[in-house]
Amino acid sequence: MKNKIKQFTCFLAITCFMFSCHDDLDQSPIDPDSFTEEDVFVNASEARSALAKLYASLALTGQQGPAGNPDITEIDEGFSQFSRMLFNLNELTTDHAVVGWGDAGLPDLHGLYWSAGNDFTGAMYLRLAQEVSFCNSFIDNASQLTDPEVASYIAEARFLRAFAYYNLIDFYANVPLATQISTELPSQSDRPELFNFVETELLEIQDDLPSSNEYGRVDQVAAWALLSRLYLNAEVWIGTPRYTDCVTYSNNVINSGYSINTNDVNGNGTAYDELFLADNNTNGAQDEFIFTLNFDGVQSQTYGGSTFLVHAAIGGSMDASLFGVNGGWGGNRTTSALVEKFEMGTIDIDELNNDLGGTLSNWGLVGDATENAWDGPDMEMYETSPNQYSLYANLTAGDFKFRFDEDWGNNYGDNELDGSLEAGGGNIPIPADGPYLITLDLDNLTYSITEVTASGDMRAMFYTDGQNLEIESIGQFSDGYAITKFKNVTSTGGPGNDSNGEFVDTDLPVIRLAEIYLNYAEATLRGGGGDTGLAVDKINELRTRAYGGPSGNITSSDLTLDFVLDERSRELYWEGQRRTDLIRYDYFTSGNYLWPWKGNQPNGTSVGSFRNIFPIPTNSISTNPNLQQNPGY
Template structure:
């Protein structure tokens, strides 16, 4: 059903001795020792091991340990579901913005919306550790698939060609995680397959060095990846590399102080003219069968989830269960019960024309628009965006309704369309007519007709920021967008409970980056804390 991740995702390779350690804390962990590498040599005598290892790399974006949904975690010291890649990234990208608040009192979870997090935050440490863990697995795959290694194993030409393609995918996945490091933390240790395999303390790379590394990796592998839409879903293809390059360049001024909008235009223009198409129905993009119902034609890169084979309390299981509470009927979402946690603020609600836009999936029965008490789930409109049902209303594959089948669209075409318009407005290239066309294609789907299409006089950066919220809310983009537009911290944009004040308050600009976790700095004296923490 879900291709590479599902049938072989549970394969346990001996090469992952590092993965089986009880805790991954920081970027100075040692890599597999010589005894582990001997085990790897035995493992890779089986040609299928290369495919299995690649599956593990994709699985790293979905699963949390060696058994699902919990019990043998990759990362200890936190609830296993909270350590899941997409869940951790979503918390940092969405709970810190106008798009989401959470009712729970789990540890320091509310600090994200209040902008009061610290370097000792367990959730920040878990996400940092998850990114680190993913990078290390990618590095080990690249170490085990060099020409020298393949020669020593007498790998035949046909398999070698396939493995070279796998290497390009592994480098893309590593670049994705380093982009997340750059976007969230700014400056971290840079470890590659060329780094020592004995215990060592990496030097801290600057933001510019991380930017340059991600850029170089993506440029190097883009042509080695399959053409857009031709790789087995949901594996990365050339379009995924183009999209990540576009996002890297679009945010370059934030990351390095130097705009790269013309470069952003080059790659986003490749995407909007490539083999992708908007899904016919916005709501179905977030259904359990979004890998087969036509939505997948819009997905440039997605993380696959399956209610039986990738059980986790993170990912889209979290995004389906956590927003359901109050008077909401869990059966309508294909689940056995809601977790009564996340909902949104009036700042997002007020960006919509109530009742006209199909993207306006607010649940209001018994919910108040204004949030008097964040801990009360019924304060704030709920969002019914993620549904573990198919287009016929049938629930997902898990007969108990615990775990979701919904794939997570990390990159999709509608995002690229809106990026094109923004890049045009920032002087990167393109034409107003094309920018309007792409924006209005997104709006035509949203409203079901051209009646709400915009004109050239209405196309400006403020409109684009609001349209991105309407189209992409709860998909992990909002924090990055607000920072790029200068509205995440400070007083330029205030939303309810920002700064731990009911009507909102300015927050310090240093919070545009998260702190390097205290655990990481304690383990590696080469790391320097981000200013302000």
């Protein structure tokens, strides 16, 4: 199914436009003033193919893969990809992330001192505006067809247009509302008008969307989930609380067929990490994903998306091969503010091995990474099922191999370090001291190495070896803990599809069920009339997964607004929501909450509240005299 939807998504994006566009559509600025594409679809099959471009515009950046013939010019093509821009605007501007690169305009984001000419705030505006443009063209042309299935295609396009406008409201507040192809320059709309448009669209299409859809395409539940988000932010955006509506539509999602992933495939004690691995379309995580951007290292290559999230977070002493890629870009880390939100604990190796439920076997680990070095005796593994072996072990930086009955006549190593074993093969490296889960699959001759985080909350996925908790210099990768949340390896330790390790397979959840649980809890606490007991139960469902058991569960007395905000941070970090959350709590620009390097100060400082929204790009204003710049810019 993943390959089907990826072929569906990438067919147009990589090979051709299905739209006949006017001469300057592919020039900058491509914004809501430029909606004039035209095409006539002859049947439902062609309309379905054209629909692919609407999804692909959020995942990819042009017509021929990672670079060349871009949708948006005048910015590096990889920079312009939607989820990479979402990270830059909604994570890099917060306590969740810093980046060591000095590209013009990039340090301004974490320092909260960007201008109206910032390339990155401008790129997101153009990307979203282009998505609206493509959707308008599709809706206009597909509406001429009478095939019954086209109605659901149009509903999908209207959802994607509403999603684009949701983000435009969030980031820029006041943008043109254009729903028809026209050569007229549109006037500027305000947040209430845009909010009403998105709300009306989602309410109207909810019954036209399928009750379920193929993986990677939106369904009826996606409309409810986006309404949940919209209503949660209504008080900030339009001055009117809509928390009761947030509770209602969150409830609709909670009672739908989606479910929290509890499938701990790699046996590391939590099913949280499976959400961000290369096989998250099949390992159980897909049951939690409501709206995803799909990536494949061969079929849909981009320097944004999960390729960016994996590569950019690797540097210092980190071994890129353990993340399934060919190297790190040495950029993104986090601040101590995120690290300190997690409850740190210790790893009880004996208890973890007892929980495996297996019996000690004659297969073991041998090498200078093990407690007895190459001379042995071996560290014996537990047979958890026929020909399946696991062991939690404290290992040191070095190498190991798998050996049977301490006999060098029967041993396995890995010549290519690709997760596949060969008899008498090469040594397998352990990059740093620490606790690990090692698995061995003799049926398929594969293995996996998973670092076990020394934390009660296993969502705390940090690399600390050689890294400083506090940041003295943002440009120094060793300042700030690295994030290991996203990987290009499967749940069983296998590699991604790109044999060169350059491009990543991991799909990115744009909306997942866990977020809706947290929306429900927050809206309930803000007076939305929800059930506090249900809110506690749903948060405990997330925390039980995070802790590998009930040890982190809370009671109703623990459930406060600040607790929910911190829980959103622990659950959703680097998924593109943090800035929006902080604004809702009046923490983003004010002095009510400071983090390292907020306002470009080591200990953090407040900044002007006008920075709660980004500027309209200067070139867009020069193109359309109907536009006025947002206050403060």
